[in-house]
Amino acid sequence: MPKFKVAICGGGISGLCLAVLLCRDPSIQVDMYESASRFAEIGAGVMIWSRTWKILEAVGLAEDFSRIAHPPPDGSIGVGFDYRRSDQVEEGFQFRLVEMAYGCIRFHRAHFLDVLVNRLPPGVAHFGKRLAAYSDDSEAETITLNFADGTTEACDLLVGCDGIKSTVRKQMFAEEGGHDPVFTGTIAYRGLIPVSALSSDGAVHRTVSTPMMYCGKDKHIVSYSISQGSVVNVITFRSDHEREGSTYPDTWVTECSQQELLDCYSGWEPEVIEMLQHIETPTRWALHHLRPLPRFVNKKVVLVGDAAHAMSPHQGAGAGQAIEDAFVLARLLKICTLSTLHLACEAYQHVRLPLANRVLRGSYESGMMYEFTSEFGDDYPRLGPAIEKQWAWIDETDPVEVLQRAVDYYDSLLLSDT
Numbered sequence: 295m296p297k298f299k300v301a302i303c304g305g306g307i308s309g310l311c312l313a314v315l316l317c318r319d320p321s322i323q324v325d326m327y328e329s330a331s332r333f334a335e336i337g338a339g340v341m342i343w344s345r346t347w348k349i350l351e352a353v354g355l356a357e358d359f360s361r362i363a364h365p366p367p368d369g370s371i372g373v374g375f376d377y378r379r380s381d382q383v384e385e386g387f388q389f390r391l392v393e394m395a396y397g398c399i400r401f402h403r404a405h406f407l408d409v410l411v412n413r414l415p416p417g418v419a420h421f422g423k424r425l426a427a428y429s430d431d432s433e434a435e436t437i438t439l440n441f442a443d444g445t446t447e448a449c450d451l452l453v454g455c456d457g458i459k460s461t462v463r464k465q466m467f468a469e470e471g472g473h474d475p476v477f478t479g480t481i482a483y484r485g486l487i488p489v490s491a492l493s494s495d496g497a498v499h500r501t502v503s504t505p506m507m508y509c510g511k512d513k514h515i516v517s518y519s520i521s522q523g524s525v526v527n528v529i530t531f532r533s534d535h536e537r538e539g540s541t542y543p544d545t546w547v548t549e550c551s552q553q554e555l556l557d558c559y560s561g562w563e564p565e566v567i568e569m570l571q572h573i574e575t576p577t578r579w580a581l582h583h584l585r586p587l588p589r590f591v592n593k594k595v596v597l598v599g600d601a602a603h604a605m606s607p608h609q610g611a612g613a614g615q616a617i618e619d620a621f622v623l624a625r626l627l628k629i630c631t632l633s634t635l636h637l638a639c640e641a642y643q644h645v646r647l648p649l650a651n652r653v654l655r656g657s658y659e660s661g662m663m664y665e666f667t668s669e670f671g672d673d674y675p676r677l678g679p680a681i682e683k684q685w686a687w688i689d690e691t692d693p694v695e696v697l698q699r700a701v702d703y704y705d706s707l708l709l710s711d712t
């Protein structure tokens with residue numbers, strides 16, 4: 295008999311990572327309910343930093359990810375980002391180079407997801423299961439899940455890994471307005487370029503070897519190579535910070551013309567224009583984020599990943615933070631029992647909420663810095679160090695030590711509960 299049943303709602307990076315870690319413990323029954331008909335990621339590139347890499351090492355997944363990482367991480371100092379002023383017709387200039395241990399570790403999203411999918415035991419994932427609501431009767435022993443197809447399931451713990459538009463979060467915060475995501479004021483354009491298109495006469499575009507942050511007033515562009523260096527992933531941003539917090543009136547993700555993209559960055563330096571000319575079918579994304587949540591847990595319902603802390607992508611951190619959630623929660627669930635599940639959830643929130651919300655706030659602030667709209671404007675001697683400081687969360691603490699703090703906190707709750 296399993297000691298308890300965990301239902302994971304959502305099979306993105308957070309749900310899959312949690313499921314893979316929990317399934318290693320035969321005393322926990324794990325079921326993952328995914329609304330789509332199969333696992334899939336949208337978008338192309340995803341980057342992680344040394345903090346997440348240490349977690350992947352700690353859980354024995356680093357070797358798998360090493361095979362698909364570009365470049366395969368070896369712990370040496372690498373470029374995080376090369377920051378350049380680029381909103382000018384003539385050649386731009388570097389105003390900051392941020393370097394750090396492991397540098398920027400990059401992946402193709404589909405490959406990233408595949409590593410986790412391949413580690414998932416059969417029978418755990420249930421597709422076509424859109425959670426519509428759950429019972430939150432505190433007197434009941436189990437939680438009932440109601441799916442859009444009319445079926446129900448029961449569990450002892452519900453983990454909402456259902457992304458930025460989370461149904462679980464909406465219900466958890468129903469009495470406080472649902473805590474819906476808000477528009478960040480930023481539109482992103484995304485596209486991929488084969489590296490062969492960026493090389494001519496032996497000259498290779500700078501971004502093939504170096505993760506670039508091209509900065510301009512109210513706009514910036516991130517580009518880096520993935521897939522063994524064969525493809526360059528580009529995300530461009532244009533912001534109207536006054537609109538942060540508003541409701542976006544249209545569909546969040548749509549296709550758009552190349553001309554719209556080119557018009558947006560006309561007058562930028564030549565190496566930017568050269569890149570954008572190769573993006574023939576960009577997609578346009580209205581970026582949303584959450585206002586930091588006051589809690590991630592309500593009794594035996596827990597939020598993980600974007601459901602808990604969807605953030606703007608300016609520190610490439612949402613997926614890494616989701617993996618850290620899964621790392622901490624999986625260990626706490628391993629050591630608790632059915633009767634102490636609520637304490638494990640409390641210990642998870644105790645360590646994860648402050649850091650995840652800090653990264654969420656920092657991501658948004660970083661975007662403003664890259665677009666010269668923060669208090670530092672384009673005063674490079676002050677802006678450069680401020681940008682660098684924004685990355686401090688990566689190694690200010692060690693994730694394995696933070697995990698131990700969560701376990702210690704759980705032990706202290708246990709003592710005071712008995």
Ligand SMILES: Cc1cc2nc3c(=O)[nH]c(=O)nc-3n(C[C@H](O)[C@H](O)[C@H](O)COP(=O)(O)OP(=O)(O)OC[C@H]3O[C@@H](n4cnc5c(N)ncnc54)[C@H](O)[C@@H]3O)c2cc1C
Pocket residue numbers: 303304305306307308309327328329330334337339340341342423424425426455456457458459460461482529579598599600601605607609610611612613614615616
């Ligand atoms: C432009 C952009 C670039 C980014 N770049 C990076 C980066 O470089 N590095 C990084 O770390 N992060 C990055 N992020 C953030 C990262 O993509 C997310 O934080 C991460 O993918 C969140 O994973 P998740 O599993 O929590 O949510 P999701 O990936 O959204 O997965 C949620 C899953 O739940 C399912 N679902 C939804 N509702 C229901 C329901 N009611 N019932 C059942 N299933 C449901 C969905 O179908 C989906 O499969 C970026 C984000 C954006 C927008």
